[in-house]
Amino acid sequence: MLIQRVEKLRKILQEKSLDGFLVSNFFNILYLTGFKTLTENEREAWMLVTKNHIYLFTDSRYININSKSEARNPKQIQNNNYKTKLITPEKGLIKHLQEIVEEEKIQRLGFEGDDLKVNELQKMKTFLTNVELISLEKLIIKIREIKDEEEISNLRTACKIADQCLEEIVKTIKPGTSEKEIAFRIEFWLKEKGYDLSFYPIIAIDKNSAVPHYDTRAGNDEKVKKNSIILIDYGAKFEDYHSDTTRMIFVGKPTSEMINTYKILLNAQEKTIERLKTDNNPVSVDQFCRQQLTSHYSLATNHSSYSHSTGHGVGLRIHEFPKISFTSTDVLLLNQVVTIEPGVYINNKWGMRIEDTVLIKEKGEIEVLTKFSKKLLIISNY
Amino acid sequence: MLIQRVEKLRKILQEKSLDGFLVSNFFNILYLTGFKTLTENEREAWMLVTKNHIYLFTDSRYININSKSEARNPKQIQNNNYKTKLITPEKGLIKHLQEIVEEEKIQRLGFEGDDLKVNELQKMKTFLTNVELISLEKLIIKIREIKDEEEISNLRTACKIADQCLEEIVKTIKPGTSEKEIAFRIEFWLKEKGYDLSFYPIIAIDKNSAVPHYDTRAGNDEKVKKNSIILIDYGAKFEDYHSDTTRMIFVGKPTSEMINTYKILLNAQEKTIERLKTDNNPVSVDQFCRQQLTSHYSLATNHSSYSHSTGHGVGLRIHEFPKISFTSTDVLLLNQVVTIEPGVYINNKWGMRIEDTVLIKEKGEIEVLTKFSKKLLIISNY
Numbered sequence: 001m002l003i004q005r006v007e008k009l010r011k012i013l014q015e016k017s018l019d020g021f022l023v024s025n026f027f028n029i030l031y032l033t034g035f036k037t038l039t040e041n042e043r044e045a046w047m048l049v050t051k052n053h054i055y056l057f058t059d060s061r062y063i064n065i066n067s068k069s070e071a072r073n074p075k076q077i078q079n080n081n082y083k084t085k086l087i088t089p090e091k092g093l094i095k096h097l098q099e100i101v102e103e104e105k106i107q108r109l110g111f112e113g114d115d116l117k118v119n120e121l122q123k124m125k126t127f128l129t130n131v132e133l134i135s136l137e138k139l140i141i142k143i144r145e146i147k148d149e150e151e152i153s154n155l156r157t158a159c160k161i162a163d164q165c166l167e168e169i170v171k172t173i174k175p176g177t178s179e180k181e182i183a184f185r186i187e188f189w190l191k192e193k194g195y196d197l198s199f200y201p202i203i204a205i206d207k208n209s210a211v212p213h214y215d216t217r218a219g220n221d222e223k224v225k226k227n228s229i230i231l232i233d234y235g236a237k238f239e240d241y242h243s244d245t246t247r248m249i250f251v252g253k254p255t256s257e258m259i260n261t262y263k264i265l266l267n268a269q270e271k272t273i274e275r276l277k278t279d280n281n282p283v284s285v286d287q288f289c290r291q292q293l294t295s296h297y298s299l300a301t302n303h304s305s306y307s308h309s310t311g312h313g314v315g316l317r318i319h320e321f322p323k324i325s326f327t328s329t330d331v332l333l334l335n336q337v338v339t340i341e342p343g344v345y346i347n348n349k350w351g352m353r354i355e356d357t358v359l360i361k362e363k364g365e366i367e368v369l370t371k372f373s374k375k376l377l378i379i380s381n382y
Numbered sequence: 383m384l385i386q387r388v389e390k391l392r393k394i395l396q397e398k399s400l401d402g403f404l405v406s407n408f409f410n411i412l413y414l415t416g417f418k419t420l421t422e423n424e425r426e427a428w429m430l431v432t433k434n435h436i437y438l439f440t441d442s443r444y445i446n447i448n449s450k451s452e453a454r455n456p457k458q459i460q461n462n463n464y465k466t467k468l469i470t471p472e473k474g475l476i477k478h479l480q481e482i483v484e485e486e487k488i489q490r491l492g493f494e495g496d497d498l499k500v501n502e503l504q505k506m507k508t509f510l511t512n513v514e515l516i517s518l519e520k521l522i523i524k525i526r527e528i529k530d531e532e533e534i535s536n537l538r539t540a541c542k543i544a545d546q547c548l549e550e551i552v553k554t555i556k557p558g559t560s561e562k563e564i565a566f567r568i569e570f571w572l573k574e575k576g577y578d579l580s581f582y583p584i585i586a587i588d589k590n591s592a593v594p595h596y597d598t599r600a601g602n603d604e605k606v607k608k609n610s611i612i613l614i615d616y617g618a619k620f621e622d623y624h625s626d627t628t629r630m631i632f633v634g635k636p637t638s639e640m641i642n643t644y645k646i647l648l649n650a651q652e653k654t655i656e657r658l659k660t661d662n663n664p665v666s667v668d669q670f671c672r673q674q675l676t677s678h679y680s681l682a683t684n685h686s687s688y689s690h691s692t693g694h695g696v697g698l699r700i701h702e703f704p705k706i707s708f709t710s711t712d713v714l715l716l717n718q719v720v721t722i723e724p725g726v727y728i729n730n731k732w733g734m735r736i737e738d739t740v741l742i743k744e745k746g747e748i749e750v751l752t753k754f755s756k757k758l759l760i761i762s763n764y
Contacts, residue, residue: 038582038597041423042701060689061595089709113501118493118517121500135500184573191566200420213443215420307442319424327471 001150002077005032008143009049018134019106022097023047025115027316028140029056030240033082034075037062046093050104052081057096059087094127101131110134138321145313145321146335152359154241155314155337158198159357159369162236162243165189166372170249174382177224179203179216186234198235198242199318205230210351212308212343227252229350235318235357242318244339245370246355250378259376262352265344266374268292269354272310272340276358276366282328286310289342306343306353313338314357336360337369383532384459387414390525391431400516401488404479405429407497409698410522411438412622415464416457419444428475432486434463439478441469476509483513492516520703527695527703528717534741536623537696537719540580541739541751544618544625547571548754552631556764559606561585561598568616580617580624581700587612592733594690594725609634611732617700617739624700626721627752628737632760641758644734647726648756650674651736654692654722658740658748664710668692671724688725688735695720696739718742719751 009032013021023029026040029047033056037044044062048055054077063086076082085096100106109128111121113135124133147155169185183201190197204214205222209231224230233246248262272289279285290305309325314337322330324338332338341355354374359367391414395403405411408422411429415438419426426444430437436459445468458464467478482488491510493503495517506515529537551567565583572579586596587604591613606612615628630644654671661667672687691707696719704712706720714720723737736756741749 038595111500113504114499116500117496118498118500118503119495119519122495122517135504137501180576187573188570191569194562213420 001148002032002034003079004148005143006049006054006077009140010051012139012143013049013110016110016134016136018108018110019104020048020050020101020108021110021136021139022112022116023049023140024112024120025140028112028115028144031140031144031316033077035062035077036240048097048100050100050106052104053100054079054082055085055096055100056082057085057087057093094123097124097128101128106131108132108134110136110139112139113137142321144315145330146333147315147337147359148335151241151315152335152337154239155243155357155359156369158236158238158241158243159245159371161190161193161195161238162198162234162245163370163372165236166232166234166245166247170377170379173224173230173249173251173379175224175226175228175251178221179205179208179219179223180221182230182232183216183234190236196237198237198244201232201234202246203230203232203234204351206350207348210345210347210349212306212345212351212353224251227254229254229258229352231351231353233353233355235314240316242314242316243370244314244318244341244355244357245372246341246353247372247374247377248352248354250376251382252378252380254376254378258350258352261344262376264293264296265342265352265354267296268342269340269356270374272342273356273358273366273368276332276338276340276360277364280332282311282322282324282330282332283326285332286325286328289340293342293344306345308341308343311339311341332360334360334362383530384414384416385461386530387525388431388436388459391522392433394521394525395431395492398492398516398518400490400492401486402430402432402483402490403492403518403521404494404498405431405522406494406502407522410494410497410526413522413526413698415459417444417459418622430479430482432482432488435482435486436461436464437467437478437482438464439467439469439475476505479506479510483510488513490514490516492518492521494521495519524703526697527712528715529697529719529741530717533623533697534717534719536621537625537739537741538751540618540620540623540625541627541753543572543575543577543620544580544616544627545752545754547618548614548616548627548629552759552761555606555612555631555633555761557606557608557610557633560603561587561590561601561605562603564612564614565598565616568614572618578619580619580626583614583616584628585612585614585616586733588732589730592727592729592731594688594727594733594735606633609636611636611640611734613733613735615735615737617696622698624696624698625752626696626700626723626737626739627754628723628735629754629756629759630734630736632758634760634762636758636760640732640734643726644758646675646678647724647734647736649678650724651722651738652756654724655738655740655748655750658714658720658722658742659746662714664693664704664706664712664714665708667714668707668710671722675724675726688727690723690725693721693723714742716742716744 030036045058109131114137182203203216228251230249235243289310311324313320343353345351356370412418427440496519564585585598610633612631617625671692693706695702725735727733738752
């Protein structure tokens with residue numbers, strides 16, 4: 001599976017007449033090799049793909065010199081041409097690159113221009129004088145937008161775990177429960193079982209739900225009241241893959257305006273998911289979703305359309321390609337996993353968002369991976 | 383307090399004849415302005431320091447256009463010359479910079495060469511054609527190595543919380559408890575109280591403790607047995623500031639080799655902390671600590687000196703300056719907060735590390751911020 005991902009990259013390198021490509025991004029290294037280090041931002045590993053070899057460079061923390069296997073991560077790529085190179089204070093990445101460039105006669109070497117730091121490039125320019133260094137952007141992240149079987153399986157599991165989690169958490173919500181308490185319960189439920197959060201949950205009660213990107217950690221920790229509206233935007237992480245769901249919970253007696261808005265929003269969200277079956281243009285999907293809302297609801301007088309995009313890809317990161325927005329240049333394709341998440345926000349009053357994670361299958365088919373019910377959910381027996 | 387940090391930066395800019403400095407790093411923006419965004423890696427904010435102004439650039443998620451205060455973070459710098467600029471799809475960072483460069487006649491503009499991406503610089507070069515762009519490294523992180531009063535207060539609290547946490551967690555450890563369970567209990571204890579982990583704890587039992595940077599998440603989840611040795615390397619985060627502690631726990635009847643090694647290691651660690659009172663050279667502090675171990679212990683025959691550094695600064699990040707290692711070029715100074723963490727690792731058998739977070743005060747004084755007892759801790763009543 002992993003070698004097929006590398007081969008996709010190699011095909012692009014060939015088209016661009018590159019002899020090699022240096023991968024610096026933590027998630028791209030994980031995607032291509034299955035190897036990951038303790039931290040995302042400390043440059044503990046690098047990867048080089050050439051015509052015939054795959055090199056991973058890392059330090060003694062990650063290479064178990066006493067075991068028979070070269071590196072200790074059992075999920076790493078299995079390939080005869082995969083070589084692990086030890087980085088030491090005496091022999092850093094650059095010295096390794098100098099050797100390989102010589103051995104493999106590399107003349108044109110690509111790198112991730114959207115990940116490599118200015119000073120890192122400067123150093124490479126200084127020490128790799130006979131190599132043409134070529135900055136490329138979004139190369140691997142665009143390969144990552146199409147998920148393979150293993151990735152889809154992980155995403156499906158992540159969504160299932162998230163569904164189960166919310167089923168349990170909803171039972172614990174009643175007047176007096178605070179935003180941070182709900183967030184903590186979700187986190188605790190997941191971590192106790194060995195899973196993780198996809199991102200810190202957005203739990204927004206009443207007025208806070210009118211803020212599309214409300215930050216629960218920095219907020220006023222609003223409590224549930226007798227007739228509250230609660231927005232829960234959360235996800236589970238399973239084997240590094242993320243899910244993303246938003247659900248609305250009503251307490252006591254929601255107003256008819258709330259119920260009416262919810263119905264219209266749900267209708268728009270579900271019709272937009274349906275639309276993925278036939279429309280491969282994310283700009284038109286985005287527009288379609290907004291039209292569904294405005295045509296059924298007197299939004300024009302109250303407020304403008306929601307200020308965020310209609311959806312985004314999910315995978316090893318919570319925000320990936322394709323983007324489903326009016327500025328998107330992507331194409332919707334088989335085996336992409338995307339969110340559909342329209343919202344209605346009434347300033348200083350309340351807001352609503354409904355979001356699912358959806359797999360695009362063969363033409364005419366989609367699979368909604370997040371299956372938590374979207375029927376009007378009212379908590380009244382507490 | 384915050385404006386004094388900016389003034390330290392301005393002094394350096396003046397020395398380097400720079401008219402402005404663009405800050406891209408999440409933690410440096412937080413340090414200088416008190417402002418932080420939801421994620422560390424998504425470039426949701428930028429900062430520009432000029433002779434007369436401090437600019438923060440961010441998008442509508444972080445600027446509350448409906449409230450009287452310009453931005454919603456109450457901890458932000460209070461200064462008449464602090465200006466928040468709204469980033470929109472139509473007017474991004476570059477357009478704002480073009481305006482300011484014009485207005486303030488900026489000719490030489492510095493940027494963080496160890497943070498800015500290659501493609502970000504490329505874009506700046508394309509659109510800021512009359513400006514000389516100058517790459518600088520480690521400018522603000524070196525300012526950050528000296529902590530001010532507020533930072534020391536936060537670090538002291540973080541250490542105190544960590545002490546209390548371990549006191550409680552130790553009570554729950556008995557034969558059968560696994561590494562991940564201990565890690566989870568630490569995380570849960572902290573988060574339930576609204577604090578956070580400094581980093582994912584390293585809990586290493588028996589053979590795993592011989593691996594200096596053991597990864598508990600990726601490991602075999604070893605369980606405590608009747609005569610186990612347990613290494614706990616953990617920390618608490620309070621108001622974005624980190625603590626860092628390592629303690630050893632013995633179960634049942636530790637061998638005399640274990641007890642002897644622990645005593646020698648503790649003696650080396652405490653003498654090295656004492657040494658901080660008089661020695662401002664981290665290279666010699668590192669060497670001193672290793673000598674303390676070898677002179678009291680027949681390490682030469684068993685294994686080499688520990689493979690990591692003797693210590694590091696802590697602050698907004700878990701690893702900051704100064705480094706206390708044989709390659710360090712730093713100087714130990716008043717109001718630095720550093721760890722001292724020697725270890726002994728016997729391959730495939732067991733290992734030990736003892737670590738405290740220490741504040742360097744006026745010459746001849748130090749304050750150990752992590753106060754959890756270092757007396758031999760044996761769990762036998764379970």
